[in-house]
Amino acid sequence: MWMKCILALVVAALVGQQIAAVEGLSCYTCNSPSSCRYPSSQYCNVQTANATSSWLSAIHSNVPSIVTYDYKCVNLTYFYASNNVKAQEILGCYYSAIPVCNLNLNATNAYSWAKSCRTCNYNNCNHNPAGTFSKSSFTIMASALLLILVKVFV
Ligand SMILES: *[C@@H]1O[C@H](CO)[C@@H](O)[C@H](O)[C@H]1NC(C)=O
Ligand SMILES: *[C@@H]1O[C@H](CO)[C@@H](O)[C@H](O)[C@H]1NC(C)=O
Ligand SMILES: *[C@@H]1O[C@H](CO)[C@@H](O)[C@H](O)[C@H]1NC(C)=O
Numbered sequence: 001m002w003m004k005c006i007l008a009l010v011v012a013a014l015v016g017q018q019i020a021a022v023e024g025l026s027c028y029t030c031n032s033p034s035s036c037r038y039p040s041s042q043y044c045n046v047q048t049a050n051a052t053s054s055w056l057s058a059i060h061s062n063v064p065s066i067v068t069y070d071y072k073c074v075n076l077t078y079f080y081a082s083n084n085v086k087a088q089e090i091l092g093c094y095y096s097a098i099p100v101c102n103l104n105l106n107a108t109n110a111y112s113w114a115k116s117c118r119t120c121n122y123n124n125c126n127h128n129p130a131g132t133f134s135k136s137s138f139t140i141m142a143s144a145l146l147l148i149l150v151k152v153f154v
Helices: 002-023 046-059 135-153
Strands: 026-029 040-043 071-080 086-095 113-120
Touching (some): 026 046, 026 071, 040 086, 046 071, 046 086, 086 113
Antiparallel strands (some): 026 086, 071 086, 071 113
């Protein structure tokens, strides 16, 4: 009995997340190596995407001032090439029309920075290790649980 209840709850949660993914996007958000140790998740809208644009503009010279309703998540991290320490880390929702991984740096000493950049478009996908969990494996898990549930109930 308890097993059935727990399974039903798990499936409800999974299905809920899938529905949320259709309705909108949430991304982890932070703008420095220290704040990115505990990033918070934010819903993508004009406010949060604008915030990302202004963080990007603080260290890049060619961020286009785009406003659309198409969002993605990004983790853009710069390292000091000499020692791999993080110089800058920006996570957030951004307007997908911005070529976020191909912006020109103009921050001081940026010539010695190495870049790591990853974009994705499902809920909270821009955080390690959550990002290693692909959407398809998530869907497979949900379907497997659903199958188990059907077997338990029928
Ligand atoms: C977002 O940025 C655009 C362009 O810079 C600006 O016109 C708009 O007012 C901003 N919207 C919000 C909600 O901050
Ligand atoms: C980089 O360029 C942008 C746009 O020209 C400017 O707003 C910003 O202050 C610059 N940042 C630095 C660190 O030079
Ligand atoms: C962002 O990406 C960098 C480089 O891959 C990684 O070290 C860091 O942990 C990521 N940030 C978060 C909050 O997942």
